[in-house]
Amino acid sequence: xxxxxxxxxxxxxxxxxxxxxxxxxxxxxxxxxxxxxxxxxxxxxxxxxxxxxxxxxxxxxxxxxxxxxxxxxxxxxxxxxxxxxxxxxxxxxxxxxxxxxxxxxxxxxxxxxxxxxxxxxxxxxxxxxxxxxxxxxxxxxxxxxxxxxxxxxxxxxxxxxxxxxxxxxxxxxxxxxxxxxxxxxxxxxxxxxxxxxxxxxxxxxxxxxxxxxxxxxxxxxxxxxxxxxxxxxxxxxxxxxxxxxxxxxxxxxxxxxxxxxxxxxxxxxxxxxxxxxxxxxxxxxx
Amino acid sequence: xxxxxxxxxxxxxxxxxxxxxxxxxxxxxxxxxxxxxxxxxxxxxxxxxxxxxxxxxxxxxxxxxxxxxxxxxxxxxxxxxxxxxxxxxxxxxxxxxxxxxxxxxxxxxxxxxxxxxxxxxxxxxxxxxxxxxxxxxxxxxxxxxxxxxxxxxxxxxxxxxxxxxxxxxxxxxxxxxxxxxxxxxxxxxxxxxxxxxxxxxxxxxxxxxxxxxxxxxxxxxxxxxxxxxxxxxxxxxxxxxxxxxxxxxxxxxxxxxxxxxxxxxxxxxxxxxxxxxxxxxxxxxxxxxxxxxxxxxxxxxxxxxxxxxxxxxxxxxx
Numbered sequence: 001x002x003x004x005x006x007x008x009x010x011x012x013x014x015x016x017x018x019x020x021x022x023x024x025x026x027x028x029x030x031x032x033x034x035x036x037x038x039x040x041x042x043x044x045x046x047x048x049x050x051x052x053x054x055x056x057x058x059x060x061x062x063x064x065x066x067x068x069x070x071x072x073x074x075x076x077x078x079x080x081x082x083x084x085x086x087x088x089x090x091x092x093x094x095x096x097x098x099x100x101x102x103x104x105x106x107x108x109x110x111x112x113x114x115x116x117x118x119x120x121x122x123x124x125x126x127x128x129x130x131x132x133x134x135x136x137x138x139x140x141x142x143x144x145x146x147x148x149x150x151x152x153x154x155x156x157x158x159x160x161x162x163x164x165x166x167x168x169x170x171x172x173x174x175x176x177x178x179x180x181x182x183x184x185x186x187x188x189x190x191x192x193x194x195x196x197x198x199x200x201x202x203x204x205x206x207x208x209x210x211x212x213x214x215x216x217x218x219x220x221x222x223x224x225x226x227x228x229x230x231x232x233x234x235x236x237x238x239x240x241x242x243x244x245x246x247x248x249x250x251x252x253x254x255x256x257x258x259x260x261x262x263x264x265x266x267x268x269x270x271x272x273x274x275x276x277x278x279x280x281x282x283x284x285x286x
Numbered sequence: 287x288x289x290x291x292x293x294x295x296x297x298x299x300x301x302x303x304x305x306x307x308x309x310x311x312x313x314x315x316x317x318x319x320x321x322x323x324x325x326x327x328x329x330x331x332x333x334x335x336x337x338x339x340x341x342x343x344x345x346x347x348x349x350x351x352x353x354x355x356x357x358x359x360x361x362x363x364x365x366x367x368x369x370x371x372x373x374x375x376x377x378x379x380x381x382x383x384x385x386x387x388x389x390x391x392x393x394x395x396x397x398x399x400x401x402x403x404x405x406x407x408x409x410x411x412x413x414x415x416x417x418x419x420x421x422x423x424x425x426x427x428x429x430x431x432x433x434x435x436x437x438x439x440x441x442x443x444x445x446x447x448x449x450x451x452x453x454x455x456x457x458x459x460x461x462x463x464x465x466x467x468x469x470x471x472x473x474x475x476x477x478x479x480x481x482x483x484x485x486x487x488x489x490x491x492x493x494x495x496x497x498x499x500x501x502x503x504x505x506x507x508x509x510x511x512x513x514x515x516x517x518x519x520x521x522x523x524x525x526x527x528x529x530x531x532x533x534x535x536x537x538x539x540x541x542x543x544x545x546x547x548x549x550x551x552x553x554x555x556x557x558x559x560x561x562x563x564x565x566x567x568x569x570x571x572x573x574x575x576x577x578x579x580x581x582x583x584x585x586x587x588x589x590x591x592x593x594x595x596x597x598x599x600x601x602x603x604x
Contacts (some may be wrong), residue, residue: 018419062552107469117299119300119301119304122301123301123304123305123308126301126302126305126575126578126579126582127305127571127575127578128533128534128536128537128574128578129542130537130538130540131537131540131555131570131574131575134540134555134556134559134567135309135313135567135571136313136389137559139312149498169456176458209391211427212351215429218429218431218432219429219431223544223556225559236432238432238435241435242545243436244437244445245439245443249439249443249444252435252436252439253439256432256436259428259429259432260428260432262429263429264424264427264428266427267423267424267426267427268423269395270422271423283350
């Protein structure tokens with residue numbers, strides 16, 4: 001694995017050759033910037049109610065109009081990005097960490113442990129994700145933490161499976177066998193050889209996982225099972241818009257666009273990263 | 287081959303068993319007993335006790351789980367505590383709506399995706415090929431409920447081309463088909479590009495093979511070579527993907543059903559979740575998970591029949 005500086009230069013030169021990947025990167029950076037700067041950019045408090053100006057269309061004062069309580073939709077969309085960002089950051093990093101641990105355990109551990117873990121992964125994956133999420137929410141009640149928890153549980157197998165496969169493949173390689181023969185401990189092999197070799201695929205997987213995670217949060221919030229009102233989330237903006245669909249189309253238009261932008265941006269960016277770092281991951285589907 | 291099917295089938299059963307038991311166990315790990323949650327804060331202790339007894343909630347977890355599986359073996363999933371109707375009956379009433387939606391969605395996606403992928407493979411790097419490549423990535427990523435909402439907003443509410451809610455008058459096929467269009471597009475759109483991508487990749491592979499070259503050498507028209515020789519083989523991997531797609535779509539259907547207020551398993555589950563109707567939640571989760579596991583199993587078996595190399599690998603859990 002090359003040094004960090006070389007890594008960034010390599011990514012950059014790869015992105016420059018791939019217009020779609022570059023577009024994704026620009027889109028992702030733009031949205032991230034808007035989301036982080038939301039407190040400074042938002043023209044109004046996203047929770048400020050103004051019943052005299054309900055469900056209005058776009059105007060100079062409210063660029064994206066107002067919702068059923070007269071709240072400024074633009075401000076709510078900007079702040080809604082923070083929920084999506086928080087959920088993806090927390091859920092993906094935790095799922096990745098646990099997946100890494102379990103995947104290496106399955107890859108290096110005894111055969112029975114591997115079997116048990118793989119059946120465990122398959123069991124979790126056998127629930128259609130949204131059904132699983134609904135069932136959990138039915139039990140624990142709606143909250144953002146529940147959403148994060150569900151996403152973590154359902155994503156662990158995705159990461160763990162990749163780590164397991166890579167670890168198993170590495171285990172047989174000559175340089176690992178040589179290290180072992182020279183008396184290197186399992187911990188040392190994991191840290192010095194396995195980890196650097198699976199880092200790139202994991203991060204690519206993570207960037208391609210963002211659209212699914214953001215969509216999941218928005219979907220659950222749309223169903224009224226995610227963030228509790230009045231917190232703005234893209235999903236809850238869409239939910240409000242759905243209830244007042246016949247009065248004003250603007251909440252739905254405004255709530256949907258950032259979702260489409262984020263999912264497209266991360267998908268194009270992630271595909272490009274994958275092509276740059278690990279053409280093998282492409283498989284034969286392209 | 288038989289050994290593979292038996293082994294893979296048993297594994298699927300085990301996974302289904304674990305998933306259902308897990309689900310069952312979770313209901314009982316929640317703080318507060320289900321009776322309180324379901325009856326609400328105004329219920330008296332006597333009402334709760336009666337309710338728990340009726341649902342068998344006063345028994346130890348192992349006994350309840352045993353009863354549940356005994357019932358399942360008889361095709362009995364218990365009663366809806368609110369309406370006293372059988373859960374199996376309720377689920378069976380809703381299932382056809384979801385199945386029709388899923389089949390139409392996946393059928394429509396294949397009708398568009400297969401020719402698109404085929405054309406992309408024949409005219410590589412043409413404008414259409416590049417568009418398909420971008421589209422196949424883009425449409426998969428966009429959440430289907432956003433597509434559903436936009437379709438509802440424009441085609442149903444603004445332009446009134448299609449009805450906004452319901453499944454149509456029963457017995458009136460044209461009306462039902464009309465109601466099916468938008469939900470099916472919302473559900474199937476993401477699959478068009480995916481199918482096109484799969485067909486394109488396997489077409490490119492097949493076109494290089496000897497029998498295609500032989501067919502060409504015999505002077506058969508290009509059209510016959512492509513449709514009768516190449517596409518027939520290139521379709522096989524796509525068929526297995528479609529099998530898995532049906533399972534995945536069953537849960538995707540939930541959003542389409544809610545946005546367009548259509549009856550179906552997804553809507554049933556959603557409403558059961560809101561009212562904490564656990565028997566219905568268990569029943570609908572069991573059915574969808576069952577379908578999901580079954581369709582994965584089916585596509586694994588078809589795959590193994592097509593490619594003997596997979597048998598060994600999948601059998602050993604790779």
